[in-house]
Amino acid sequence: MTRRVSDEQLVELVEAAIFVADKPLSKKHMKETVLQDISVSDRRLQQAIDTISEHYQTRGVKLVEVGTGYRFQACPSLSPWLNMLWQEKAPKYSRATLETLALIAYRQPITRGEIEQVRGVTVSSNIMKSLLERQWIKVVGHKEVPGKPALYATTKLFLDYFSLSGLDGLPKLPELQSEKLDQMLNDPSVREQSE
């Protein structure tokens, strides 16, 4: 038996469900749980989400879509003050970790060897282990080359953590100056003189 609800009731229910759920809530998950005996079209559900999102535009909390669904989060502009609520500071990540993570994010799927090729150093097992443990990266397959190395990719939890709904939300990769490189190779005057 499916019940009918008014738009206002739907908005209330969706809002409360997103607030109360301990993880980001996807539309699919909403339909399987809180909305299971309520007849709601995808369009109406999206409208309800848009209504909530609009409502919170001027508040300290915002509705955002991240990797695994919708969640409410405080405005980033408030974080300097909100930070004072906690004694412990958020962890800082080493350059090695960030570079490894950046390579996996922008070049996925990528093998460990390919990461090492770009960074010019071996990637410590600890870095890979902690990224895997945090579930920011996962093995998505194995490259068809000798040794069958694992191919790594980022996860939806990675997107959640950086509050992104997709990889396209990442900052753009700085561009290579490849034209200038070609120019250097073709122009003998730029060539270095020998002693």
Added chain:
Amino acid sequence: MTEQQQQQAPLAFLKGEAVLEKPEDLYIPPDALQVILESFEGPLDLLLYLIKRHKLDILELPILSITQQYVHYVEMMQDFQLELAGEYLVMAALLAQIKSRLLLPTHEEIEEEEDPRAELVRRLQEYEQFKQAAENLDKVPRVDRDIFIASALIEDVDDNADSLPDVELRELLLAMSEVMARAKKFEHHQISAETLSTRERMSKILQYLSENPNPVEFSVLFHIEEGRSGVVVTFIAMLELLKEQLISIVQVNLASAIYLSLKLQE
């Protein structure tokens, strides 16, 4: 070591100008160096740093001066006994190889010869690209540092208090017996001092063997009335004697009796 040579010959030609001396800002106080070196993420990072220090474009990679500085750093790293990753030495070798190729006369007829710097420049650019990407990624707001997740609690409604299931007496007794069983595991054990000494038993066996000119059967040496610990002590004593090569143990056939005898000292 090559201080004088360096002043005579130009270090490199940069944009057509001869560079005779190393730039002043190349001097780094040794204390600062150690801190700097530990912060490098590898040879590409060190090379990028050297290029930036020169305020140069990666594309104008002056191999000679960069190589000299690079080797200088690597030598200092060794002086400071910093654990030097092999990658740094590989890069030094690569720089030297590129330099030597640049010194060789170029054959006009070989059109397709690539600038030996190209591959290194490409790798440096690629590394710089991802170094920058990593810095950008670090700036992306993240949970618990810049983003705090909002949540609401469901208030516990009290009217379902009577819906809690009843507990049967049997279940209660079962739970109690489990607790008792667990408590048992925390009982204390008294460990008493060893009453049977292995060393003493070793002497006894030796004495017994010396009194009997013929090999003694294995089982004769055990005294069943001593119980399990007595048997164990005797056995350990035999092994100990065997290890110290004071006795020999023989068995003629498989599953036949085992005999012990003194090892004859020469």
